[in-house]
Amino acid sequence: MDDKFLIAEKYAQALFSYAKDNNLIEEVMSDLLLLKEASGLVPDFLRWMSVPIIPLERKVEFVEEIKRAFGLSDAVEYFLRILMEKKRIRFLPDIVERFRILYNTFHHRVDVRVVSARALSESERQLFLHIWGAYLKRWINLVEEVDEDILGGIKVYFRGYLYDASLKKRLELLKEELVR
Amino acid sequence: MNVRISPEEISSVIRSRLESFSKSYELAQVGQVLEVGDGIARIYGLEDAMAGELVFFPKQNMYGMVLNLEEESVGVCLFGDDSEVKEGDEVRCTGRIAEVPVGDALIGRVVNPLGIPVDGKGEIKADRFRPIERIAPGVIERQPVKEPLQTGIKAIDAMIPIGRGQRELIIGDRQTGKTAIALDTIINQKGKGVVCVYVAIGQKNSTIANIVKTLERFGAMEYTIVVAAGASEPAPLLYIAPYAGCAMAEEFLETGRHALIIYDDLTKHAQAYREMSLLLRRPPGREAYPGDIFYAHSRLLERACKYSDAKGGGSLTALPIIETQAGDVTTYIPTNVISITDGQIYLETNLFYQGVRPAINVGLSVSRVGGNAQVKAMKQVAGRLRLDLAQYREMEAFAQFGTELDKATIAQLERGRRLVELLKQPQYQPLSMPEEVMVLYVGVNGYLDDIPLDRVKRFEEEWLSTLRSEYPHILEEIEKAKEISPELEEKIKKAIEKFKERFQV
Numbered sequence: 267m268d269d270k271f272l273i274a275e276k277y278a279q280a281l282f283s284y285a286k287d288n289n290l291i292e293e294v295m296s297d298l299l300l301l302k303e304a305s306g307l308v309p310d311f312l313r314w315m316s317v318p319i320i321p322l323e324r325k326v327e328f329v330e331e332i333k334r335a336f337g338l339s340d341a342v343e344y345f346l347r348i349l350m351e352k353k354r355i356r357f358l359p360d361i362v363e364r365f366r367i368l369y370n371t372f373h374h375r376v377d378v379r380v381v382s383a384r385a386l387s388e389s390e391r392q393l394f395l396h397i398w399g400a401y402l403k404r405w406i407n408l409v410e411e412v413d414e415d416i417l418g419g420i421k422v423y424f425r426g427y428l429y430d431a432s433l434k435k436r437l438e439l440l441k442e443e444l445v446r
Numbered sequence: 447m448n449v450r451i452s453p454e455e456i457s458s459v460i461r462s463r464l465e466s467f468s469k470s471y472e473l474a475q476v477g478q479v480l481e482v483g484d485g486i487a488r489i490y491g492l493e494d495a496m497a498g499e500l501v502f503f504p505k506q507n508m509y510g511m512v513l514n515l516e517e518e519s520v521g522v523c524l525f526g527d528d529s530e531v532k533e534g535d536e537v538r539c540t541g542r543i544a545e546v547p548v549g550d551a552l553i554g555r556v557v558n559p560l561g562i563p564v565d566g567k568g569e570i571k572a573d574r575f576r577p578i579e580r581i582a583p584g585v586i587e588r589q590p591v592k593e594p595l596q597t598g599i600k601a602i603d604a605m606i607p608i609g610r611g612q613r614e615l616i617i618g619d620r621q622t623g624k625t626a627i628a629l630d631t632i633i634n635q636k637g638k639g640v641v642c643v644y645v646a647i648g649q650k651n652s653t654i655a656n657i658v659k660t661l662e663r664f665g666a667m668e669y670t671i672v673v674a675a676g677a678s679e680p681a682p683l684l685y686i687a688p689y690a691g692c693a694m695a696e697e698f699l700e701t702g703r704h705a706l707i708i709y710d711d712l713t714k715h716a717q718a719y720r721e722m723s724l725l726l727r728r729p730p731g732r733e734a735y736p737g738d739i740f741y742a743h744s745r746l747l748e749r750a751c752k753y754s755d756a757k758g759g760g761s762l763t764a765l766p767i768i769e770t771q772a773g774d775v776t777t778y779i780p781t782n783v784i785s786i787t788d789g790q791i792y793l794e795t796n797l798f799y800q801g802v803r804p805a806i807n808v809g810l811s812v813s814r815v816g817g818n819a820q821v822k823a824m825k826q827v828a829g830r831l832r833l834d835l836a837q838y839r840e841m842e843a844f845a846q847f848g849t850e851l852d853k854a855t856i857a858q859l860e861r862g863r864r865l866v867e868l869l870k871q872p873q874y875q876p877l878s879m880p881e882e883v884m885v886l887y888v889g890v891n892g893y894l895d896d897i898p899l900d901r902v903k904r905f906e907e908e909w910l911s912t913l914r915s916e917y918p919h920i921l922e923e924i925e926k927a928k929e930i931s932p933e934l935e936e937k938i939k940k941a942i943e944k945f946k947e948r949f950q951v
Binding site: 271272275423426427428429430431435436439 | 473
């Protein structure tokens with residue numbers, strides 16, 4: 267299970283450095299997202315590509331068909347071929363995820379997930395982007411989520427951290443304090 | 447006393463607490479569960495996690511402990527049911543290491559290794575917590591063992607004396623009376639100001655219930671804490687149980703009091719740690735135990751100590767128990783623990799079935815430091831006892847060839863047989879130090895030589911009851927002076943002679 271991340275990291279880094287040197291970052295990113303979406307919609311897509319009984323030639327033909335259908339770049343096509351040759355195609359979703367992180371870092375962007383008790387208003391959203399953008403010194407890719415269980419306030423997930431300023435957490439902390 | 451608290455008073459206290467409450471948010475590192483099974487979870491993220499840190503699973507309201515720090519993930523052992531944890535679940539760092547409640551509130555209670563009561567007697571209102579792991583006290587903070595810890599068992603107190611702050615291993619096969627010695631020792635601490643902690647690791651819950659009942663029957667729960675990690679608990683709980691028990695006992699050590707801790711048993715602890723380590727994919731070593739199994743036991747037993755007077759003079763005595771297979775002490779865990787401890791009490795199945803109970807093999811049992819702590823009165827009788835028994839064992843092997851023996855050898859054999867008989871002691875009947883001295887005195891001074899072997903037991907019983915009823919001053923004097931002066935010896939001799947005249951064989 268551990269290897270999954272190491273493998274994904276290595277392939278993503280290789281692809282990213284190739285794309286960067288050839289000015290293909292945007293193209294590769296959009297192609298990869300397309301592929302990830304396709305593999306999500308058709309779960310058998312990756313499974314079929316990783317079945318060893320199917321000859322490599324058939325798979326290569328299939329990749330060429332995909333390339334035509336989706337209009338993929340040459341770089342991504344070659345990358346898929348390498349993954350199949352090395353029998354790593356099943357790691358594609360993880361590789362895309364790692365590539366996206368590298369892409370975000372390159373563009374000074376960061377994924378931030380915000381959970382609130384009710385949907386954020388436009389002014390709240392702008393205020394959030396302003397304050398957190400300044401705090402993280404990055405552009406923010408905001409993902410919003412509504413969870414009434416937190417009662418009020420917000421929870422912010424960013425770069426492996428949780429900033430919990432929800433009313434529920436505050437009440438828990440208060441309870442701990444009073445019990446002590 | 448009738449003290450009333452007005453509602454305003456409570457409100458104002460709460461109000462002041464609220465005013466001082468400043469935490470409005472919490473910042474924690476979060477990770478996701480990658481895989482889970484057999485009480486172990488692998489977590490992705492948690493880059494700042496520390497080894498031994500507690501992590502929290504909010505969805506399951508459960509804690510785990512970080513054990514493995516790897517390049518892309520951390521390995522966590524779970525303190526609860528792993529079937530509730532699913533892939534992708536959130537895990538948070540807490541910044542704390544595992545700790546347990548400590549203090550007087552725990553005395554008389556049965557708790558699990560997390561300090562949660564399991565005896566149905568309600569919540570424990572502990573005001574203090576201690577981390578389960580800590581570095582053992584250093585050289586400067588210690589002083590040599592100097593006070594005895596009486597077990598109430600004649601054979602042990604005379605020949606394998608244990609001092610306060612010592613680590614004495616109890617080792618033997620199954621059903622040889624290891625736990626019985628530990629329980630007798632606890633029962634004998636009544637009124638001696640020693641707080642006892644009994645850590646049950648991987649035992650049947652019914653056995654633990656029996657032990658608690660026995661301790662209650664003898665009024666020993668009044669000064670005892672039982673840490674119960676039964677066989678049904680997951681391996682991580684069994685693994686932390688001795689450390690948790692030690693933290694509870696250390697609270698008494700730190701406050702200048704005396705504590706006794708029993709780890710019953712470390713074989714199961716090692717097995718639990720092996721299970722965890724293999725699941726965490728740590729490389730297996732000898733007998734598939736992980737490489738740091740020695741450290742797991744040495745850092746635990748090193749925490750037993752006698753503090754210097756500057757540190758309050760408290761003590762923590764440890765009695766680890768190890769179960770051997772077919773008497774083999776050369777396997778990995780027994781040799782490890784033998785080398786860590788300050789001596790061992792070796793119990794044998796053969797002796798047990800010969801009726802020698804406690805089934806202590808006096809030849810193989812030693813106490814490396816306890817001799818310094820032995821009271822002088824005991825030394826006066828025990829020195830000769832050890833010598834007589836050693837000679838007896840040598841002669842006994844020789845006499846089995848059926849050779850004709852001279853008078854002196856026969857006398858030595860007879861003395862030896864009586865001493866072995868005298869050292870037998872029923873369970874749950876610990877003796878006080880003066881009583882032990884007086885019983886052994888009659889043995890080593892030859893007063894039993896003319897008593898038939900099968901009457902020795904009755905002689906001992908009647909001698910003890912005569913002492914208690916007619917000569918309490920002798921017992922008191924030994925208790926007070928801790929030695930047998932020439933004057934006192936005269937009195938003792940007279941008392942024995944008088945008693946022997948009355949004793950009907």
